[in-house]
Amino acid sequence: MRMLEQRSVAARERARLGWMALVLTPGMGAVRTAKAIGRLGAAERVFEASLTELEGAGLPAQSAQFVFDGRAFKAAEDEVKRVAEAGGSFLTPEDEAYPERLREIYDPPAVLWIRGDAGLLARPGIAVVGTRQPSPYGAGMAEMLSRDLANRRLTILSGMARGVDTAAHKGAIEAGGKTVAVWGTGIDVIYPKENKRLAESIVATGGTIVSEYPLGTFPAPQNFPIRNRILSGMSIGVLVIEAAEYSGTRITARCAMEQNRDVYAVPGNVTNKNAWGPNTLIKQGAKLTATWEDVWEDLPSVVRLELEGELAGTGGDESKPAGAASLFNETPMPEHERLVFNRLRHDESMQLDSLIEGLEAELGSAEIFTALFELELAGRVKQLPGKNYVRCF
Numbered sequence: 001m002r003m004l005e006q007r008s009v010a011a012r013e014r015a016r017l018g019w020m021a022l023v024l025t026p027g028m029g030a031v032r033t034a035k036a037i038g039r040l041g042a043a044e045r046v047f048e049a050s051l052t053e054l055e056g057a058g059l060p061a062q063s064a065q066f067v068f069d070g071r072a073f074k075a076a077e078d079e080v081k082r083v084a085e086a087g088g089s090f091l092t093p094e095d096e097a098y099p100e101r102l103r104e105i106y107d108p109p110a111v112l113w114i115r116g117d118a119g120l121l122a123r124p125g126i127a128v129v130g131t132r133q134p135s136p137y138g139a140g141m142a143e144m145l146s147r148d149l150a151n152r153r154l155t156i157l158s159g160m161a162r163g164v165d166t167a168a169h170k171g172a173i174e175a176g177g178k179t180v181a182v183w184g185t186g187i188d189v190i191y192p193k194e195n196k197r198l199a200e201s202i203v204a205t206g207g208t209i210v211s212e213y214p215l216g217t218f219p220a221p222q223n224f225p226i227r228n229r230i231l232s233g234m235s236i237g238v239l240v241i242e243a244a245e246y247s248g249t250r251i252t253a254r255c256a257m258e259q260n261r262d263v264y265a266v267p268g269n270v271t272n273k274n275a276w277g278p279n280t281l282i283k284q285g286a287k288l289t290a291t292w293e294d295v296w297e298d299l300p301s302v303v304r305l306e307l308e309g310e311l312a313g314t315g316g317d318e319s320k321p322a323g324a325a326s327l328f329n330e331t332p333m334p335e336h337e338r339l340v341f342n343r344l345r346h347d348e349s350m351q352l353d354s355l356i357e358g359l360e361a362e363l364g365s366a367e368i369f370t371a372l373f374e375l376e377l378a379g380r381v382k383q384l385p386g387k388n389y390v391r392c393f
Helices: 002-023 030-040 043-047 051-056 061-068 071-085 118-122 136-151 164-174 193-204 223-234 248-258 273-283 292-296 301-313 335-343 352-359 365-377
Strands: 089-091 112-116 125-130 155-158 179-182 208-211 237-241 262-266 381-384 388-391
Touching (some): 002 030, 002 043, 002 071, 030 043, 051 061, 061 071, 071 089, 118 208, 125 136, 125 164, 136 237, 155 223, 164 179, 164 193, 179 223, 193 208, 223 248, 237 248, 248 273, 262 273, 335 352, 335 365, 352 365, 352 388
Parallel strands (some): 125 155, 125 237, 155 179, 237 262
Antiparallel strands (some): 089 112, 112 208, 381 388
């Protein structure tokens, strides 16, 4: 029995190596790889097939030669070794841990490179996407909604780009929840570089980094629109927060619709060009989203019951689990803080000089500085570059 089990394990590993070999073969993509393995009957047959069989399975002549010569096998062995040395792992569609929702899309990745918890990819999650240059309102909404949804055990997926993506990941981490970053580079190539600490935090807090690109893949522009189908494919739904008319976020939303995923959108100020995306999606049938409840009540009942059961098991309260994001503490603000706070807005920043000028009849500059300091410490106000201030959510 043990020999049979060992042989079975060896066969599975050889099959995984077969998927990796084809993916690393020039001229082979996810769809062509899956079709070729289907025609060959098993992934491990890639290493045993004749040149004629490989071409008959749909491999272009140069690709078939690359496999037949043994170069694909060597490339796969080297890549698997490098992934292990980097502390990563990989999944193929034949692996049990491969996310079931991703199998449903037209062109699921033939290999997923992973850092972190691979099991997290199968958890119910919401993709939060949007512009790289959000307004304070957009960044605040992304962080707040991600925090609230993560508090309710939903995984937050995003692309770790600047702007909305970064805010979404941070919101999930602040809530003590789980987040998945889908990269358009290799899992060893952090992009943008300023998010190095965020990438480390995602993995350190039990989250996952995933990519369909081999180690060392640089951030080529064409990679990011392609990876968007993975974001939507692994998710129950996609939440759009600020996106211009022509943006990668539109691609993600379109992928979600094609994959029969729910689309949610946070309405924006019509004078803001980044409101075009979510406002248009709402007109086309996306669910207008202002709070976590708008997403929660739309979840499939089986998913909601599963998450509610987990919350109950941890002693949480469905209406407000431990650490749930609320606007602010119930403690009344001192008068000088209240006056400063009431002058600020969450959707538009105010420069310090304008704030002082507007309050000169009520407060002195020293009182305003003290109020801003206390409000920042309390998380009610955020300072932006240039001594600009906005309310936090």
